[in-house]
Amino acid sequence: MPVLKLNWGKGADTIVNNGHTIQLNFAEGSSLMLGNVKYKLLQVHFHRPSEHMIGGKNFPMEAHFVHRSEAGGLAVVGVLMAEGKPNPAFGKIVKTMPAAEGPAVKADAGIDPRAMLPQRLGYFHYPGSLTTPPCSEVVEWLLLTDPIQVASADVAAFAKLYPMNARPVQKDNRRYVLRST
Numbered sequence: 001m002p003v004l005k006l007n008w009g010k011g012a013d014t015i016v017n018n019g020h021t022i023q024l025n026f027a028e029g030s031s032l033m034l035g036n037v038k039y040k041l042l043q044v045h046f047h048r049p050s051e052h053m054i055g056g057k058n059f060p061m062e063a064h065f066v067h068r069s070e071a072g073g074l075a076v077v078g079v080l081m082a083e084g085k086p087n088p089a090f091g092k093i094v095k096t097m098p099a100a101e102g103p104a105v106k107a108d109a110g111i112d113p114r115a116m117l118p119q120r121l122g123y124f125h126y127p128g129s130l131t132t133p134p135c136s137e138v139v140e141w142l143l144l145t146d147p148i149q150v151a152s153a154d155v156a157a158f159a160k161l162y163p164m165n166a167r168p169v170q171k172d173n174r175r176y177v178l179r180s181t
């Protein structure tokens with residue numbers, strides 16, 4: 001498996017409750033290399049429950065880090081979120097997320113997107129589509145095989161705003177049901 005070439009900075013620019021999810025937007029300077037194509041990190045948003053399953057297992061949440069190339073292609077890094085040890089970055093997001101839909105506000109400077117990555121960056125790579133509206137765009141999916149852990153209290157706080165904002169997992173659809181080897 002090729003190494004995932006992430007070059008992310010350590011802060012987010014703004015945080016927004018957009019009526020579909022909580023999203024953090026990033027300023028210029030964070031990127032991902034896929035082959036020799038550079039994708040810039042635009043935003044990360046969250047789904048509850050996870051949209052992907054691994055080995056038939058569903059997760060409480062999933063983060064989608066959305067990147068875009070100069071040519072307009074999208075690449076999404078998916079991170080499955082299990083309940084366990086608190087994740088300081090996700091904890092700060094939950095503490096500062098706007099409770100109601102509204103405009104983007106400055107994000108807490110302590111929110112480091114790199115802290116929401118597992119230690120091992122193994123991943124599944126497949127073409128698919130975007131799961132939040134609009135769903136028609138073609139996307140390179142990079143789903144990390146290892147989940148991260150977040151506090152169950154933080155999942156519960158997110159669930160108060162968005163109890164169910166994932167597209168239902170489609171059985172036997174290879175785009176959503178993946179098996180680690």
Ligand SMILES: [Zn+2]
Nearest residue numbers: 047064131132
């Ligand atoms: Zn998404």
